[in-house]
Amino acid sequence: MLSLTGCGMVESVVGKTTVDYKSAKKASTLDVPPDLTQLQKDNRYALPDSGSGVATASGYAAQRASMSGAGSLASAAPAAAGANEVAVTGNDKVRVERAGNQRWLVAKASPDVLWPQLKSFWEEAGFTLVLDNATAGVMETEWNENRARIPQDIIRRTIGKVFDSAYSTGERDKYRTRVERNADGTTEIYISHRGAEEIAQGPEKEIVTWTPRPSDPNLEAVFLARLLTKLGGTEETAARTAVDNAIVRPLHAFLKGEGASRYVETDEGFDRSWRRVGLALDRAGFTVEDRDRVQGIYYVRYVADQVEKKGFFGRLFSWGSSEADKEAQRYRIVVKAAEAGNTSQVTVQNNKGEVDATPTAEKILTLLQEELK
Template sequence: MLEPDRVDYKSAGKAPTLEVPPDLTQLQRENRYAIPEANRGTATASGYGLQQNVRPTSTAVVAPKATADMHMERSGNQRWLVVKQAPETLWPQIKDFWQDSGFLINFESPQSGLMETDWAENRAKIPQDFIRNTIGKALDSLYSTGERDKFRTRLERAADGSTEIYISHRGAQEVLVGQQKEGTVWTPRPADPELEAEFLSRLMARLGVEDTRAKTAAASVVSQPTRAKVVKGSNGGYVEVDESFDRAWRRVGLALDRVGFTVEDRDRTQGLYFVRYVDQGRDAQNKAATDKGFFSKLFSFGSGSDKAISAQRYQVAVKGAGAVSQVAVLNNEGRPESSSTADKILSLLNDQLK
């Protein structure tokens, strides 16, 4: 687990305007804070209180305490929270959690249960050397780790009315390129399961669990190893997972988040995820157009291309047969996809489902 002081994110985007959370009681307008008229002479707190007939009150505006009825589950290197609350109740709390953690919300869809942050930098990774301690506070924007992270949160409604919360991480790093190292390019970093676990434990604490218990839950949850393998069939390849449909469906959703898919829709009764896929390497490079790090500012001039990267549409089908499930890639029309891209997608999913 990461140390608490080693996570300090700051988004490069523009922060939204301050909004009053909808679950807070609005303060009533009162005139007890009005400035006394000048012709009343010297103003004192006791005298003014008597004139306004102000009575002390103990009422305070406090955010409602979330339930602590939750636990963490794990399968392989994937972890998720199970909370005894409806997704509609948890959604605004999770959104506030990410914003208070230093992130901007780049995309949110309550209908599909998806929320994604903007790229942000973990400022705690910047070395606290003598130079930065003396002048770095005034020129803090010149310092950069050359790394960015973004997180996707997915909420799944369970049959018993509870909610399963999945957090997936994606990373990018800035690498020097060229014979003279005159340029930089953003390249993907592997997903960090421990960083996902850190934010899951912090979310547990935010939702009402004591900090110590939340960290213990993330560190001590028993791993349930699973097996997955790529199988070549007559109609193309598929990933065979030694799990029932219910568990395979949930884990495939988290795997899609990790490897860069955008889930546009899903049909659990048919076992289908309708997705768009952009290669993480291209997505990370495209990020440089809107968020240039320190090395880019130093070695390059002008702005990069802001053209959107086109994404191919696919269907990811999950089919259960007892204790075993099959995960296949279909094209946008629902027919088996046998291209090299489909093979790459199956390989990525297999790595996440092992």
């Protein structure tokens, strides 16, 4: 029973999650200039090299087997070294890593090379970008509807072809992509999801408002698999398998201390905590203005009680407006390794770098603990 349950859970992550986003604007194609690095071509149907000019099926199979064996040996060593910390699956260009319910890609390329490819990726997926900040390493899509969730009954298939806009799921999604440059020349790529849904209220359900819904790790996994296919030249089926087989490593976070000594403790070192806090901030809707990995500081903007003050419908269609900027307060999220043990502490400071013990700081820590637990 446990084995069958596990298979079902793995399949539900990517295999049964379908997406079909159509942007309100026509996505423009992105041509790579000749002086920049070209995208990896699909070589699945390329003829094998043969010095004699004669190619045989048995020789080709032997060549592919030797290459596959060499690749598996090359990737086995780093995976075994970090087996107790994070699961690694992928190829020699891009691999998938996972910690808890968070996944990300690690690519052997610089952010400068990857950035135009990431923009092209989201345009091909049916999105337009509302945030494109290469300096901060963050891009964010518009709100969009997943049309694949609309039931395909006989009426929908018949009338929907003509009046497609008459059907709606009542849900909207947006995605944020964040890149982190590593000291070894690789780049980590994170995709975080944010969702909204229409909720009917009132005696006769006459009032409809947009409210946040929890982020969906399955949707994040789907787009990570697609991005792995694009960047690594991996077949779609293999990419989905790589994302699904990134084994879960349970991680925990706890709220500790009181007042000015309040903090979130994670049971992992600084490197893992730093990455996961960044993704948690993206998922929780914070605006990361800057970050200093050496000091372990994220500089963020946060609107206290933003849903109650402005209403999510307003934020849905005016994200990043001047009104929201005026209401937002600046904070510092500090991540540091604990003096003893393989743990880290996450604290909140005000814009001046002073310890913040206000109710807003408590709410920020609670949000982070929910995402990190």
